[in-house]
Amino acid sequence: MLSAVVVGTGLIGTSVALALHGKGVAVHLRDTDPAAVRTAASLGAGMPQAPVGRVDLAVLAVPPALVGGVLADLQAEGLARHYTDVASVKAGPQQDVLALACDTAHYLGGHPLAGAERSGPLAARADLFEQCSWVLTPTADTDTETLNTVLELVSLCGAVPVVMGATAHDRAVALVSHAPHVVASLVAGQLDRAADRAVSLAGPGIRDLTRIAASDPRLWVDILSANAEAVADLLDSLAADLTDAVAGLRALAATDEAKRADGARTVEGLLVQGNAGRARIPGKHGSGAVRYETVAVPISDRPGELARLFVDAVRAGVNIEDVRLEHSVAQPSGLVHLAVAQSNASELEASLRGQGWSVR
Template sequence: MSGTSARLAGPVEIVGTGLIGTSIALACRRAGLEVLLTDRDPDHVRTATGLGAGRPRTDDDEPQLVVVAVPPDALGKAIRDALDTAGPETVVTDVGSVKAAPLDAVAGHPAVSRYVGSHPMAGTEHSGPLTANAELFDGRPWAVTPGPDATASAARLVEALVVLCGAVPVRLSPYEHDRAVARTSHVPHLMASLVAGTLAGAPADHLALSGTGVRDVTRVAGGDPRLYSQIIGGNAAAVAALLTEVRERLDLALEAIAGDDRAGLESLLAYGQAGTRAIPGKHGAAPQEMAAVRVALPDQPGGLARLFADAGASGVNIEDVRIDHDPGRPVGQVEIDVVADRAEELRVALESKGWVTHR
């Protein structure tokens, strides 16, 4: 075993057996690596062990790589502890959502050259080892953020973990990473929470009009407030800078609405539309124009499976799916996103199978 090699042979120690840590453990086990589990909550270790994610670490174990997957406020100390107790060649990474703060926390440590931060851009609004799965990172970007003192071999070993987990490594500096995730994750989460807050305590007859739009905008607001307050607070400078930009545009929107300035309002909406078009498409490729094929779906067992089977038989690839339930009838509407120039082909194929589509 050698931490100076880019070949990941194991053992891999996971410190923190929540959703992300246990999912990494399961991905490593899928690849045949030995996995050691550590958590201050023994119930989490027992649960992760029962899922086949690895075994509890003992004092005699010497991991090749330690992955620290603890809440943001605990990252700095946990990384330092891992560097203190690991063998002389063990590489340490973390998977926290903020990268500059942990690096600052280990600055000056005698083993800082063996620390390389990282951040998988994957997860759900759920938490805990029971929500983990080995496929969580498949095809997802995973930032690798070596500091100025990190060795090249340590960075390559962390990238080997990323590839083993099925993700795509993306090299960034810790500070550029924090600016990027403020824009693509932290501010969107905060804005979703602010919008969702307008629904709390709303009259029932207002909420009865909820559709896919409000669900799309507010979905991530269901995440753990304690965790996300740590994430956003740990990236305060970058988040505050972007919120200032958002506040300026919000002021412009208020002025346009109050002054019945339709041209100004349209300009703001068009700017937002341009932002949606800037989001990379599937597998990081240039975004393609999409169209939604809307299909009426009776609320019956097996209906969705039959719809997917018929859509698959058409040969048109499904890019995304949304389901909206009709509050007044036992029927819903499924929106199937496909590449725009194949939407009519899918619509015709589904109608030939007896499905009712809406244009």
Template sequence: MRTALVIGTGLIGTSAALVLAGRGVRVHLVDHDPAQARTAAALGAGYDEEPESTVDLAIVAVPPAHTAPTLADAMRRGLARGAGRESSGPLAATADLFEGRPWVLTPTRDSDTEVLNLALELVALCRAVPIVMDADAHDRAVALVSHTPQLLSSMVAARLRDADDTAVRLCGQGIRDVTRIAASDPRMWIDILAANPGPVADVLAAVAADLDETVRSLRALQSADETKRAEGTAGIDDVLRRGNAGRVRVPGKHGAAPTAYETVRVLIGDQPGELARIFADAGRAAVNIEDVRIEHANGQQAGLIQLMVEPQAAPALTAALRERGWSLRT
């Protein structure tokens, strides 16, 4: 691959362009907002100009509703023949954005072998993990693992909009985890969902059935009848256990099977440099932090940081942090 065209210089397009430019490919950058293309070029992602002739590969990194017409226009003008999707601005882009991430390819019987090979070359350059799927199977998969969670997160967050301030002040890490992606751009998600409504509706219908059964079980728990209460308990137990079984299947770090980490909880002040200091202290103890969460205390200039580590490393980290004056919580 010697030349490439990136149409749409947001997070995805610019990240791919940075990878290609770093490998010596001449990358042409085009965006409906010329300022974005110039920003991407200034970051070293390529040249903010259209190619004079057909490139080896085109990446169309625009919102889903615009992908087909954008690609058709590029082909009509003899510039390209390739694919992709946009999320946010070029300043958020990094050359390692795709490293270790799944990159789905959906070739058909009519797909040109040379084009597929170029796409695989792009995936390899980005150090992503190629996954070849049927397009319909892909749509059903992302409906389950991406699109439905977005809607459910938004629905839960919507309950908070008119909630009493006292209730909102009780928000803990659980509600923060569930509603984190509810902050996403509605305009982008309308485009995404409009391109995949059927499979998303199918998953939501199954969730709705679970919700109906859970509501019945909860109502049964209010009953004075002991038999009904037992049925309610069984219904709640069923959905929670099925949830446990599904959660276990979610890949963990680097796509491997999820690991049961030990959590070391530390009180941390809200001052500059505190996070860097605690990570440095963990490093001095030769302990690798596998994951981290921060829960802020309401009305206080402090928070609780949860450091997830391998179980055998927890005692050493606990001892090292106590020795360096950190206040640990059980």
């Protein structure tokens, strides 16, 4: 059975440790903050004591800028037979590892594409990586046993391995994670400057758009610093599209009919392109071609109502692909959105209505 040391007991490190420990792996915890180690250990993530002898795998859950130096120190210590990291950028750490003359044969860079708005060990979950992509960035001299050991880690965490080059990975996460985080923060910043009455009208759309803006700013400065050029290039491209959008909207407000028609074509083109891009995002089973439909069910806040809805949905024999709850603490009711394959939506609606639910 695999043995491991997780170095860094924040959200990702503690989640890795919880997942491994839950599968019977002997996990040792290490962090420069003793309180974080104690917290992670109290959650059942592993042992705060140092291992006796070398472990099979050391997982470096440290900021990207620290990966090279920490790896060099751990290899000099002889902590493990194999090493990986979970940093959200890969090219910079890989360059640092080479510059520090680390043993690259027994090190394999990695990045699980999972996270949460909250940080720290208390936000960790053993199932954080279930069905998430976990990028691996091997080099020409990566040892086969090291690759197999890290693949075992990915499997134990319930994730799906994806092999990419470090630079290609960084460009990809700039597109799907880093630039969107900046955009979400910019939109949320508009809310901070808005009148209370306007913000009080916020609904699920703006909540979804700005959800990731609640993350730790200091952590994200580290992440963005390590991938700044790629993110800046994407924001440049987005700025050009925003300029077109502004021009189109100004034209829509014009009195000249021809200008309004041009503006409508511009804005519609941007929205259609947005539809096309959204459709390419992979679904739960890895294909963006699968079409889903949402069945919306009003629900009261009485205890047990949500559980009763889920049980009745199961009775319909329809696979629920995603669930979203729209609810305000100030309201006595909410709306549960159940996403199902389009071909199953009518069947679920009919079954729920037959069991007394109102369906929208």
